[in-house]
Amino acid sequence: MRLLIVEDERRLALSLAKGLTAEGYAVDVVHDGREGLHRASEGCYDLVILDIMLPGLNGYRVCAALRAAGHEVPILMLTAKDGEYDEAEGLDTGADDYLTKPFSYVVLVARVKALLRRRGQGPGASPVRTLGDLKVDTAARRVFLAADEVPFTTKEFAVLEHLVTRAGHVVSKAEILEHVWDFAYDGDPNIxxxxxxxxxxxxxxxxxxxxxxxxYRLESGR
Incomplete structure:
Protein backbone atom coordinates (compact mmCIF):
# COMPACT_ATOMS: atom_id res chain seq x y z
CA MET A 1 0.00 0.00 0.00
CA ARG A 2 1.30 3.45 -0.93
CA LEU A 3 0.42 6.56 1.08
CA LEU A 4 0.94 10.28 0.45
CA ILE A 5 1.43 12.68 3.36
CA VAL A 6 0.78 16.36 2.56
CA GLU A 7 1.91 18.23 5.67
CA ASP A 8 3.96 21.43 6.02
CA GLU A 9 5.10 20.69 9.59
CA ARG A 10 8.23 18.86 8.51
CA ARG A 11 9.02 17.17 11.81
CA LEU A 12 5.48 15.83 12.08
CA ALA A 13 5.43 14.72 8.45
CA LEU A 14 8.74 12.88 8.73
CA SER A 15 7.73 11.32 12.05
CA LEU A 16 4.48 10.03 10.54
CA ALA A 17 6.33 8.76 7.48
CA LYS A 18 8.85 6.90 9.63
CA GLY A 19 6.12 5.26 11.70
CA LEU A 20 3.94 4.30 8.74
CA THR A 21 6.94 2.93 6.86
CA ALA A 22 7.63 0.70 9.86
CA GLU A 23 4.01 -0.46 9.58
CA GLY A 24 4.79 -1.72 6.08
CA TYR A 25 3.49 1.12 3.92
CA ALA A 26 5.36 2.91 1.14
CA VAL A 27 5.18 6.58 2.07
CA ASP A 28 5.84 9.76 0.09
CA VAL A 29 5.91 13.20 1.75
CA VAL A 30 5.34 16.68 0.31
CA HIS A 31 5.01 19.97 2.21
CA ASP A 32 3.00 22.13 -0.20
CA GLY A 33 -0.64 22.00 -1.28
CA ARG A 34 0.02 22.42 -4.99
CA GLU A 35 2.64 19.67 -5.00
CA GLY A 36 0.30 17.48 -2.97
CA LEU A 37 -2.48 17.96 -5.53
CA HIS A 38 -0.08 17.18 -8.37
CA ARG A 39 1.17 13.98 -6.72
CA ALA A 40 -2.27 12.80 -5.63
CA SER A 41 -3.64 13.45 -9.13
CA GLU A 42 -1.22 10.87 -10.52
CA GLY A 43 -3.57 8.26 -9.11
CA CYS A 44 -0.95 5.90 -7.69
CA TYR A 45 -1.84 6.28 -4.00
CA ASP A 46 -4.06 4.11 -1.83
CA LEU A 47 -4.63 6.89 0.72
CA VAL A 48 -3.77 10.58 1.24
CA ILE A 49 -3.11 12.13 4.67
CA LEU A 50 -3.86 15.81 4.06
CA ASP A 51 -3.25 18.78 6.36
CA ILE A 52 -5.69 21.68 6.00
CA MET A 53 -3.36 24.62 6.65
CA LEU A 54 -0.88 24.33 3.76
CA PRO A 55 1.16 26.82 1.74
CA GLY A 56 0.28 27.17 -1.93
CA LEU A 57 -3.16 25.59 -1.71
CA ASN A 58 -5.03 24.68 1.46
CA GLY A 59 -6.26 21.18 2.18
CA TYR A 60 -9.92 22.01 1.53
CA ARG A 61 -9.09 23.13 -2.00
CA VAL A 62 -6.78 20.16 -2.64
CA CYS A 63 -9.50 17.75 -1.53
CA ALA A 64 -12.21 19.52 -3.54
CA ALA A 65 -10.02 19.56 -6.66
CA LEU A 66 -9.30 15.83 -6.39
CA ARG A 67 -12.97 14.97 -6.01
CA ALA A 68 -13.98 17.31 -8.85
CA ALA A 69 -11.49 15.50 -11.09
CA GLY A 70 -13.03 12.14 -10.19
CA HIS A 71 -10.29 10.82 -7.88
CA GLU A 72 -11.76 8.51 -5.24
CA VAL A 73 -8.60 7.96 -3.17
CA PRO A 74 -9.43 7.93 0.58
CA ILE A 75 -8.46 11.22 2.25
CA LEU A 76 -7.72 11.59 5.97
CA MET A 77 -7.64 15.30 6.88
CA LEU A 78 -5.43 16.71 9.63
CA THR A 79 -5.80 20.13 11.21
CA ALA A 80 -4.77 22.11 14.26
CA LYS A 81 -8.25 23.66 14.29
CA ASP A 82 -11.18 22.21 16.15
CA GLY A 83 -14.91 22.72 16.06
CA GLU A 84 -17.85 21.28 14.18
CA TYR A 85 -17.67 23.81 11.34
CA ASP A 86 -14.12 22.82 10.37
CA GLU A 87 -14.95 19.13 10.43
CA ALA A 88 -18.10 19.67 8.39
CA GLU A 89 -16.23 21.74 5.80
CA GLY A 90 -13.55 19.07 5.46
CA LEU A 91 -16.11 16.31 5.00
CA ASP A 92 -18.21 18.45 2.64
CA THR A 93 -15.24 18.83 0.29
CA GLY A 94 -15.00 15.04 0.04
CA ALA A 95 -12.68 13.94 2.86
CA ASP A 96 -13.36 10.47 4.25
CA ASP A 97 -12.20 11.11 7.81
CA TYR A 98 -10.92 13.92 10.02
CA LEU A 99 -8.33 14.07 12.81
CA THR A 100 -7.60 17.10 14.99
CA LYS A 101 -4.07 17.87 16.20
CA PRO A 102 -2.65 16.91 18.58
CA PHE A 103 -3.63 13.31 17.94
CA SER A 104 -2.46 9.90 19.05
CA TYR A 105 -0.28 8.10 16.50
CA VAL A 106 -2.07 4.88 17.43
CA VAL A 107 -5.40 6.50 16.55
CA LEU A 108 -4.03 7.75 13.23
CA VAL A 109 -2.82 4.27 12.27
CA ALA A 110 -6.20 2.81 13.22
CA ARG A 111 -7.97 5.40 11.03
CA VAL A 112 -5.60 4.69 8.13
CA LYS A 113 -6.21 0.95 8.37
CA ALA A 114 -9.96 1.43 8.61
CA LEU A 115 -10.04 3.65 5.51
CA LEU A 116 -7.90 1.24 3.53
CA ARG A 117 -10.04 -1.69 4.62
CA ARG A 118 -13.22 0.19 3.73
CA ARG A 119 -11.88 1.06 0.30
CA GLY A 120 -10.69 -2.44 -0.51
CA GLN A 121 -13.53 -4.50 0.85
CA GLY A 122 -16.56 -2.29 1.40
CA PRO A 123 -17.97 -0.88 4.65
CA GLY A 124 -17.91 -3.33 7.54
CA ALA A 125 -16.24 -6.09 5.56
CA SER A 126 -13.75 -8.44 7.17
CA PRO A 127 -10.05 -7.63 6.82
CA VAL A 128 -9.35 -11.35 6.36
CA ARG A 129 -8.79 -12.52 2.79
CA THR A 130 -9.12 -16.25 2.17
CA LEU A 131 -7.98 -17.97 -1.03
CA GLY A 132 -8.20 -21.72 -0.71
CA ASP A 133 -5.90 -22.70 2.16
CA LEU A 134 -4.24 -19.27 2.27
CA LYS A 135 -5.61 -16.78 4.80
CA VAL A 136 -4.25 -13.24 5.08
CA ASP A 137 -5.41 -10.99 7.90
CA THR A 138 -4.58 -7.48 6.65
CA ALA A 139 -5.55 -5.84 9.96
CA ALA A 140 -3.49 -8.08 12.26
CA ARG A 141 -0.86 -8.57 9.51
CA ARG A 142 -0.82 -12.35 9.98
CA VAL A 143 -0.64 -15.07 7.32
CA PHE A 144 -1.86 -18.65 7.61
CA LEU A 145 -1.39 -21.54 5.19
CA ALA A 146 -3.42 -24.68 5.89
CA ALA A 147 -3.96 -23.49 9.50
CA ASP A 148 -0.23 -22.97 10.11
CA GLU A 149 0.92 -19.39 10.70
CA VAL A 150 3.73 -18.26 8.39
CA PRO A 151 6.04 -15.46 9.62
CA PHE A 152 6.72 -12.53 7.30
CA THR A 153 8.86 -9.42 7.51
CA THR A 154 7.10 -6.06 7.09
CA LYS A 155 8.16 -5.68 3.45
CA GLU A 156 7.37 -9.31 2.57
CA PHE A 157 3.87 -8.84 3.98
CA ALA A 158 3.43 -5.62 2.00
CA VAL A 159 4.22 -7.42 -1.27
CA LEU A 160 1.88 -10.29 -0.41
CA GLU A 161 -0.87 -7.90 0.67
CA HIS A 162 -0.78 -6.13 -2.68
CA LEU A 163 -0.96 -9.43 -4.55
CA VAL A 164 -3.85 -10.54 -2.34
CA THR A 165 -5.84 -7.37 -3.05
CA ARG A 166 -5.41 -8.10 -6.77
CA ALA A 167 -5.85 -11.88 -6.50
CA GLY A 168 -6.61 -13.48 -9.86
CA HIS A 169 -5.24 -10.47 -11.78
CA VAL A 170 -1.80 -10.00 -13.28
CA VAL A 171 0.24 -7.49 -11.29
CA SER A 172 3.30 -6.02 -12.99
CA LYS A 173 6.69 -5.59 -11.36
CA ALA A 174 6.34 -1.82 -11.83
CA GLU A 175 3.00 -1.81 -10.00
CA ILE A 176 4.45 -3.72 -7.05
CA LEU A 177 7.38 -1.29 -6.87
CA GLU A 178 4.97 1.64 -7.05
CA HIS A 179 2.77 0.43 -4.19
CA VAL A 180 5.32 -1.18 -1.88
CA TRP A 181 8.42 0.99 -2.28
CA ASP A 182 8.32 4.78 -1.99
CA PHE A 183 8.67 7.38 -4.72
CA ALA A 184 12.35 7.97 -3.94
CA TYR A 185 13.37 4.32 -4.46
CA ASP A 186 16.01 4.16 -7.17
CA GLY A 187 17.50 0.74 -6.50
CA ASP A 188 17.40 -2.38 -8.64
CA PRO A 189 13.79 -3.13 -9.76
CA ASN A 190 14.72 -6.81 -9.67
CA ILE A 191 14.27 -6.55 -5.90
CA TYR A 216 2.68 -12.10 -11.39
CA ARG A 217 -0.72 -13.52 -10.48
CA LEU A 218 -1.75 -14.85 -7.09
CA GLU A 219 -3.75 -18.02 -7.63
CA SER A 220 -6.45 -19.47 -5.39
CA GLY A 221 -4.87 -21.96 -3.01
CA ARG A 222 -5.76 -25.60 -3.18
Whole structure:
Protein backbone atom coordinates (compact mmCIF):
# COMPACT_ATOMS: atom_id res chain seq x y z
CA MET A 1 0.00 0.00 0.00
CA ARG A 2 1.30 3.45 -0.93
CA LEU A 3 0.42 6.56 1.08
CA LEU A 4 0.94 10.28 0.45
CA ILE A 5 1.43 12.68 3.36
CA VAL A 6 0.78 16.36 2.56
CA GLU A 7 1.91 18.23 5.67
CA ASP A 8 3.96 21.43 6.02
CA GLU A 9 5.10 20.69 9.59
CA ARG A 10 8.23 18.86 8.51
CA ARG A 11 9.02 17.17 11.81
CA LEU A 12 5.48 15.83 12.08
CA ALA A 13 5.43 14.72 8.45
CA LEU A 14 8.74 12.88 8.73
CA SER A 15 7.73 11.32 12.05
CA LEU A 16 4.48 10.03 10.54
CA ALA A 17 6.33 8.76 7.48
CA LYS A 18 8.85 6.90 9.63
CA GLY A 19 6.12 5.26 11.70
CA LEU A 20 3.94 4.30 8.74
CA THR A 21 6.94 2.93 6.86
CA ALA A 22 7.63 0.70 9.86
CA GLU A 23 4.01 -0.46 9.58
CA GLY A 24 4.79 -1.72 6.08
CA TYR A 25 3.49 1.12 3.92
CA ALA A 26 5.36 2.91 1.14
CA VAL A 27 5.18 6.58 2.07
CA ASP A 28 5.84 9.76 0.09
CA VAL A 29 5.91 13.20 1.75
CA VAL A 30 5.34 16.68 0.31
CA HIS A 31 5.01 19.97 2.21
CA ASP A 32 3.00 22.13 -0.20
CA GLY A 33 -0.64 22.00 -1.28
CA ARG A 34 0.02 22.42 -4.99
CA GLU A 35 2.64 19.67 -5.00
CA GLY A 36 0.30 17.48 -2.97
CA LEU A 37 -2.48 17.96 -5.53
CA HIS A 38 -0.08 17.18 -8.37
CA ARG A 39 1.17 13.98 -6.72
CA ALA A 40 -2.27 12.80 -5.63
CA SER A 41 -3.64 13.45 -9.13
CA GLU A 42 -1.22 10.87 -10.52
CA GLY A 43 -3.57 8.26 -9.11
CA CYS A 44 -0.95 5.90 -7.69
CA TYR A 45 -1.84 6.28 -4.00
CA ASP A 46 -4.06 4.11 -1.83
CA LEU A 47 -4.63 6.89 0.72
CA VAL A 48 -3.77 10.58 1.24
CA ILE A 49 -3.11 12.13 4.67
CA LEU A 50 -3.86 15.81 4.06
CA ASP A 51 -3.25 18.78 6.36
CA ILE A 52 -5.69 21.68 6.00
CA MET A 53 -3.36 24.62 6.65
CA LEU A 54 -0.88 24.33 3.76
CA PRO A 55 1.16 26.82 1.74
CA GLY A 56 0.28 27.17 -1.93
CA LEU A 57 -3.16 25.59 -1.71
CA ASN A 58 -5.03 24.68 1.46
CA GLY A 59 -6.26 21.18 2.18
CA TYR A 60 -9.92 22.01 1.53
CA ARG A 61 -9.09 23.13 -2.00
CA VAL A 62 -6.78 20.16 -2.64
CA CYS A 63 -9.50 17.75 -1.53
CA ALA A 64 -12.21 19.52 -3.54
CA ALA A 65 -10.02 19.56 -6.66
CA LEU A 66 -9.30 15.83 -6.39
CA ARG A 67 -12.97 14.97 -6.01
CA ALA A 68 -13.98 17.31 -8.85
CA ALA A 69 -11.49 15.50 -11.09
CA GLY A 70 -13.03 12.14 -10.19
CA HIS A 71 -10.29 10.82 -7.88
CA GLU A 72 -11.76 8.51 -5.24
CA VAL A 73 -8.60 7.96 -3.17
CA PRO A 74 -9.43 7.93 0.58
CA ILE A 75 -8.46 11.22 2.25
CA LEU A 76 -7.72 11.59 5.97
CA MET A 77 -7.64 15.30 6.88
CA LEU A 78 -5.43 16.71 9.63
CA THR A 79 -5.80 20.13 11.21
CA ALA A 80 -4.77 22.11 14.26
CA LYS A 81 -8.25 23.66 14.29
CA ASP A 82 -11.18 22.21 16.15
CA GLY A 83 -14.91 22.72 16.06
CA GLU A 84 -17.85 21.28 14.18
CA TYR A 85 -17.67 23.81 11.34
CA ASP A 86 -14.12 22.82 10.37
CA GLU A 87 -14.95 19.13 10.43
CA ALA A 88 -18.10 19.67 8.39
CA GLU A 89 -16.23 21.74 5.80
CA GLY A 90 -13.55 19.07 5.46
CA LEU A 91 -16.11 16.31 5.00
CA ASP A 92 -18.21 18.45 2.64
CA THR A 93 -15.24 18.83 0.29
CA GLY A 94 -15.00 15.04 0.04
CA ALA A 95 -12.68 13.94 2.86
CA ASP A 96 -13.36 10.47 4.25
CA ASP A 97 -12.20 11.11 7.81
CA TYR A 98 -10.92 13.92 10.02
CA LEU A 99 -8.33 14.07 12.81
CA THR A 100 -7.60 17.10 14.99
CA LYS A 101 -4.07 17.87 16.20
CA PRO A 102 -2.65 16.91 18.58
CA PHE A 103 -3.63 13.31 17.94
CA SER A 104 -2.46 9.90 19.05
CA TYR A 105 -0.28 8.10 16.50
CA VAL A 106 -2.07 4.88 17.43
CA VAL A 107 -5.40 6.50 16.55
CA LEU A 108 -4.03 7.75 13.23
CA VAL A 109 -2.82 4.27 12.27
CA ALA A 110 -6.20 2.81 13.22
CA ARG A 111 -7.97 5.40 11.03
CA VAL A 112 -5.60 4.69 8.13
CA LYS A 113 -6.21 0.95 8.37
CA ALA A 114 -9.96 1.43 8.61
CA LEU A 115 -10.04 3.65 5.51
CA LEU A 116 -7.90 1.24 3.53
CA ARG A 117 -10.04 -1.69 4.62
CA ARG A 118 -13.22 0.19 3.73
CA ARG A 119 -11.88 1.06 0.30
CA GLY A 120 -10.69 -2.44 -0.51
CA GLN A 121 -13.53 -4.50 0.85
CA GLY A 122 -16.56 -2.29 1.40
CA PRO A 123 -17.97 -0.88 4.65
CA GLY A 124 -17.91 -3.33 7.54
CA ALA A 125 -16.24 -6.09 5.56
CA SER A 126 -13.75 -8.44 7.17
CA PRO A 127 -10.05 -7.63 6.82
CA VAL A 128 -9.35 -11.35 6.36
CA ARG A 129 -8.79 -12.52 2.79
CA THR A 130 -9.12 -16.25 2.17
CA LEU A 131 -7.98 -17.97 -1.03
CA GLY A 132 -8.20 -21.72 -0.71
CA ASP A 133 -5.90 -22.70 2.16
CA LEU A 134 -4.24 -19.27 2.27
CA LYS A 135 -5.61 -16.78 4.80
CA VAL A 136 -4.25 -13.24 5.08
CA ASP A 137 -5.41 -10.99 7.90
CA THR A 138 -4.58 -7.48 6.65
CA ALA A 139 -5.55 -5.84 9.96
CA ALA A 140 -3.49 -8.08 12.26
CA ARG A 141 -0.86 -8.57 9.51
CA ARG A 142 -0.82 -12.35 9.98
CA VAL A 143 -0.64 -15.07 7.32
CA PHE A 144 -1.86 -18.65 7.61
CA LEU A 145 -1.39 -21.54 5.19
CA ALA A 146 -3.42 -24.68 5.89
CA ALA A 147 -3.96 -23.49 9.50
CA ASP A 148 -0.23 -22.97 10.11
CA GLU A 149 0.92 -19.39 10.70
CA VAL A 150 3.73 -18.26 8.39
CA PRO A 151 6.04 -15.46 9.62
CA PHE A 152 6.72 -12.53 7.30
CA THR A 153 8.86 -9.42 7.51
CA THR A 154 7.10 -6.06 7.09
CA LYS A 155 8.16 -5.68 3.45
CA GLU A 156 7.37 -9.31 2.57
CA PHE A 157 3.87 -8.84 3.98
CA ALA A 158 3.43 -5.62 2.00
CA VAL A 159 4.22 -7.42 -1.27
CA LEU A 160 1.88 -10.29 -0.41
CA GLU A 161 -0.87 -7.90 0.67
CA HIS A 162 -0.78 -6.13 -2.68
CA LEU A 163 -0.96 -9.43 -4.55
CA VAL A 164 -3.85 -10.54 -2.34
CA THR A 165 -5.84 -7.37 -3.05
CA ARG A 166 -5.41 -8.10 -6.77
CA ALA A 167 -5.85 -11.88 -6.50
CA GLY A 168 -6.61 -13.48 -9.86
CA HIS A 169 -5.24 -10.47 -11.78
CA VAL A 170 -1.80 -10.00 -13.28
CA VAL A 171 0.24 -7.49 -11.29
CA SER A 172 3.30 -6.02 -12.99
CA LYS A 173 6.69 -5.59 -11.36
CA ALA A 174 6.34 -1.82 -11.83
CA GLU A 175 3.00 -1.81 -10.00
CA ILE A 176 4.45 -3.72 -7.05
CA LEU A 177 7.38 -1.29 -6.87
CA GLU A 178 4.97 1.64 -7.05
CA HIS A 179 2.77 0.43 -4.19
CA VAL A 180 5.32 -1.18 -1.88
CA TRP A 181 8.42 0.99 -2.28
CA ASP A 182 8.32 4.78 -1.99
CA PHE A 183 8.67 7.38 -4.72
CA ALA A 184 12.35 7.97 -3.94
CA TYR A 185 13.37 4.32 -4.46
CA ASP A 186 16.01 4.16 -7.17
CA GLY A 187 17.50 0.74 -6.50
CA ASP A 188 17.40 -2.38 -8.64
CA PRO A 189 13.79 -3.13 -9.76
CA ASN A 190 14.72 -6.81 -9.67
CA ILE A 191 14.27 -6.55 -5.90
CA UNK A 192 10.66 -7.54 -6.63
CA UNK A 193 11.84 -10.90 -7.99
CA UNK A 194 13.76 -11.50 -4.77
CA UNK A 195 10.64 -10.92 -2.68
CA UNK A 196 8.45 -13.03 -4.95
CA UNK A 197 10.96 -15.87 -4.61
CA UNK A 198 10.82 -15.52 -0.82
CA UNK A 199 7.01 -15.59 -0.81
CA UNK A 200 7.01 -18.74 -2.90
CA UNK A 201 9.47 -20.40 -0.56
CA UNK A 202 7.48 -19.49 2.54
CA UNK A 203 4.10 -20.35 1.06
CA UNK A 204 4.02 -22.67 -1.95
CA UNK A 205 5.77 -22.32 -5.34
CA UNK A 206 2.58 -22.70 -7.41
CA UNK A 207 0.66 -20.07 -5.42
CA UNK A 208 2.23 -17.16 -7.32
CA UNK A 209 2.35 -17.61 -11.08
CA UNK A 210 4.75 -15.75 -13.34
CA UNK A 211 3.02 -14.40 -16.43
CA UNK A 212 5.92 -13.97 -18.82
CA UNK A 213 6.43 -10.39 -19.90
CA UNK A 214 3.52 -9.15 -17.78
CA UNK A 215 4.07 -9.83 -14.08
CA TYR A 216 2.68 -12.10 -11.39
CA ARG A 217 -0.72 -13.52 -10.48
CA LEU A 218 -1.75 -14.85 -7.09
CA GLU A 219 -3.75 -18.02 -7.63
CA SER A 220 -6.45 -19.47 -5.39
CA GLY A 221 -4.87 -21.96 -3.01
CA ARG A 222 -5.76 -25.60 -3.18
Missing amino acids: VEVYISTLRRKLRPDLIRTVRGAG
